[in-house]
Amino acid sequence: MTDPHTVTTLAEPLIQIGMSLPEIKWPYLVSLTRLSLALALGLLIGLERERRGKEAGLRTFSLIALLGAMGGTLGDNYAYLILFLTGILTVFLNVQRLRTNDSSELTTSAAMLITCVAGILCGKGHTATPASIIVIVTALLAWKDRLTGFSLGLTENEMRSALLLAILAIVIYPALPTGSIGPWNLIEPRGAWVTVILIAGIGFVNYVLWKMYGTRGIVMAGFLGGLVNSSVTVSELASRAKDNQRDTVSAAYRGILLATAAMIIRNGALLLILAPSAALTATIPFALMLLINAGWFFFDANARQKATGDSSQPVDLPLPFALGAALKYGLLFLILHIAGVIAQQSMGEGGFYAVSLIGGVVSSASAVAAAASLLTGGSIPAHVASTGAVIASLASVLINLPLVLRAHNRALTFRLTIAMMSISVVGIMGAFLAKPLLSFVMAEFPVLLQFN
Incomplete structure (x- = not known):
């Protein structure tokens, strides 16, 4: 039988490094507003990825944005942890893609990491900065064909x-x-x-x-x-x-x-x-x-x-x-x-x-x-x-x-x-x-x- 004192002793290092759940009561409307903004931004960029037929689409980007917002709300340690887990997810996505296809999903992976960071900013109370970032990233993704054609013609x-x-x-x-x-x-x-x-x-x-x-x-x-x-x-x-x-x-x-x-x-x-x-x-x-x-x-x-006969x-x-x-x-x-x-x-x-x-x-x-x-x-x-x-x-x-x-x-x-x-x-x-x-x-x- 395990000694309760031993369990407590093992849990102490985790508490000391700050990974215990903070006992803080956040205002309901403030927390809801931050999570809602993160969800809306995740839906925006996820909608574009879903329209492109990507494996990481509407639900994936929405969940990543929500995870980032929760990490930003809980504190820096949780934000770093969630960002690290999102990085692992992007690696897994590319490995799976390379197994079934010849190309990787570098653009989608970068968009996932940016979405996670934007969610963290939402969790910390920022509004204009994460919204601007996601709108710019979504525009870059949506204008892929036009930007590619323009750059190739330079x-x-x-x-x-x-x-x-x-x-x-x-x-x-x-x-x-x-x-x-x-x-x-x-x-x-x-x-x-x-x-x-x-x-x-x-x-x-x-x-x-x-x-x-x-x-x-x-x-x-x-x-x-x-x-x-x-x-x-x-x-x-x-x-x-x-x-x-x-x-x-x-x-x-x-x-x-x-x-x-x-x-x-x-x-x-x-x-x-x-x-x-x-x-x-x-x-x-x-x-x-x-x-x-x-x-x-x-x-x-x-x-x-x-004028007639005016051909360009x-x-x-x-x-x-x-x-x-x-x-x-x-x-x-x-x-x-x-x-x-x-x-x-x-x-x-x-x-x-x-x-x-x-x-x-x-x-x-x-x-x-x-x-x-x-x-x-x-x-x-x-x-x-x-x-x-x-x-x-x-x-x-x-x-x-x-x-x-x-x-x-x-x-x-x-x-x-x-x-x-x-x-x-x-x-x-x-x-x-x-x-x-x-x-x-x-x-x-x-x-x-x-x-x-």
Whole structure:
């Protein structure tokens, strides 16, 4: 017969290493919420694996997520134990797979381990982190065919461009000094390098969209790029139209118009958020510019629909981006930034307009934000801030004209010159008419004064 004292003595080491069940009463709703989140995430990724016909499917991933959540709730030792057991399960899955088939389930095994870790995070009370991880992993698993096809089609030059972009953003940018440096603190290395990264990034995204969606990708990249930097986007789209093919040239034309419209919308939204009183005065010129822009865009779309015998031809894609062009644009940004700071310090209201003009050439969003900041600080009145925002936007429109020359296409250059000039003219007219029209409206409708 076994001595009870001996049993107790044998159990003591297990208690000392912390593997005994914690005597803790968890709140019911908190525990239920954590387990439910883990179960939902396991069902999500398991559903994708089940649809693919994998051996580890809906039930397996749900149980792994629940196990991880229980381990995270019980403590670190149990979490490590459950993660170790999940690793053994993945080994067993691959051994069985190799016995019955020629291939292993490495992707599913990695997904099982990630699901277990996400469950542990849920058990510890995390919500956004495990949910984001599982959604990303599920997306990667669901887009297997598209990602595989895209990666197999990559050339050596495309891979080199991707690595170069990563070096620009991840290696060089963090090494640059923060803030202003040099004489009179006129140089901002990181600000100039952000422009280089922006040019390279927009070019790369434009290339990927073009490769995946054809000429439709140019139009998509036009609007998205215009929200970031319309001048860089216009320069990039113009360079894509060098092949002089009808589809490419028309897509570049519409993409440039969309980039211009996105810039105007972004600047108007910034002014409305940061300085509503100035946005009220700028509404008329911005609205007129958008109206003319939309007219040119839909006119081209209708003309294409009425065209006959317009067969698409294969497009010869150039490289994602040119490092030399990106570096030149970054140097130009740095020079204009220094000139803008000097002008603002040496002149008054005229200096502000000069800075707005220069800022519109480099980054109209920065110029609009600066105008709103000066208005909020009481340095300039509302109508001056509004005029500065309009000047910056007009400068951003007009700077597109020399950038379009990169296309080396007379027809595209002529059409965009007409479009940009007409947009600029109505913007200038709106800027001159905005103040008297606003005064007339305020006189007729005094109730609107509370918004000014």
